Amino acid sequence: MTQYGLLLVDMDGVVWRGGIYVAKNIKALRALQERYKIVFMTNNSSLTRAECLDRIKAVGISSEINDIYTSSALAAIYIEKRGVGRTFVIGEAGIYEELIVRGIPIVSEGPEVDYVVVGIDKYLTYHKLSKAASYIMNGAIFIATNEDPTYPVGDRLEPGAGAVVSFIKTVVGREPDFVAGKPNTWILDIVVDKYRLKKEEVLVIGDSLHTDVPMGYRYGVDTMLVLTGVTSERELSSAKTKPTYVVRDLLEALELKII
Ligand SMILES: [Mg+2]
Numbered sequence: 127m128t129q130y131g132l133l134l135v136d137m138d139g140v141v142w143r144g145g146i147y148v149a150k151n152i153k154a155l156r157a158l159q160e161r162y163k164i165v166f167m168t169n170n171s172s173l174t175r176a177e178c179l180d181r182i183k184a185v186g187i188s189s190e191i192n193d194i195y196t197s198s199a200l201a202a203i204y205i206e207k208r209g210v211g212r213t214f215v216i217g218e219a220g221i222y223e224e225l226i227v228r229g230i231p232i233v234s235e236g237p238e239v240d241y242v243v244v245g246i247d248k249y250l251t252y253h254k255l256s257k258a259a260s261y262i263m264n265g266a267i268f269i270a271t272n273e274d275p276t277y278p279v280g281d282r283l284e285p286g287a288g289a290v291v292s293f294i295k296t297v298v299g300r301e302p303d304f305v306a307g308k309p310n311t312w313i314l315d316i317v318v319d320k321y322r323l324k325k326e327e328v329l330v331i332g333d334s335l336h337t338d339v340p341m342g343y344r345y346g347v348d349t350m351l352v353l354t355g356v357t358s359e360r361e362l363s364s365a366k367t368k369p370t371y372v373v374r375d376l377l378e379a380l381e382l383k384i385i
Contacts, residue, residue, distance in 0.1 A: 130328065140332060171271035201243050204269065213242070214236075242261050311344050
């Protein structure tokens with residue numbers, strides 16, 4: 127047995143990459159779920175938690191909706207804790223659904239807007255950006271789901287939520303009040319509290335040196351970088367924040383008895 131009780135596992139780049147499942151990691155996760163509590167996370171704001179759950183279950187990994195955290199879910203939880211208010215959204219189904227299930231009113235027009243939530247939006251228009259910026263300048267709380275500049279689609283990189291957030295930052299002249307997703311450590315606060323864990327009992331597993339690893343490092347928990355996603359070995363050698371472990375895939379982590 128290891129010291130860990132809970133694995134906080136990134137989805138994109140670990141469970142799947144783009145639309146394709148990562149077979150070796152899935153095989154390992156099926157074995158790991160017998161020994162560990164597994165909580166899944168993603169910075170992807172467009173997917174709903176139900177969609178994530180369907181994808182995970184489709185390959186024989188058992189989970190439940192409350193063990194999945196998208197950056198949209200974290201943004202909605204933040205609003206719920208801070209005080210429900212009228213919310214304007216730049217984003218897709220993932221954000222809308224999380225707000226709706228928590229009874230947070232979504233508005234498409236001002237003037238009274240309490241929160242502006244900004245995520246990736248493939249139907250983005252200048253008009254929407256303009257409205258979002260004006261509500262923030264009028265006092266609405268500016269929430270970004272995440273600030274990832276890009277995300278991988280096959281061999282290409284597409285603009286991520288960070289690009290949309292940057293547009294608004296430029297207009298309003300300031301940073302978001304809250305960034306829900308990684309590398310913000312807030313999810314770790316939630317998980318540690320919910321499962322009553324010590325930091326030593328949590329292992330963060332992900333494929334990114336920009337989100338997963340710095341999040342774990344800042345919070346003071348161990349991290350495992352899996353090279354099945356966005357990070358190459360070359361990138362790793364020049365990284366400032368090194369993960370606790372590096373593995374080619376999660377089967378290797380099992381073989382090496384790290385987990
Ligand atoms: Mg990832």
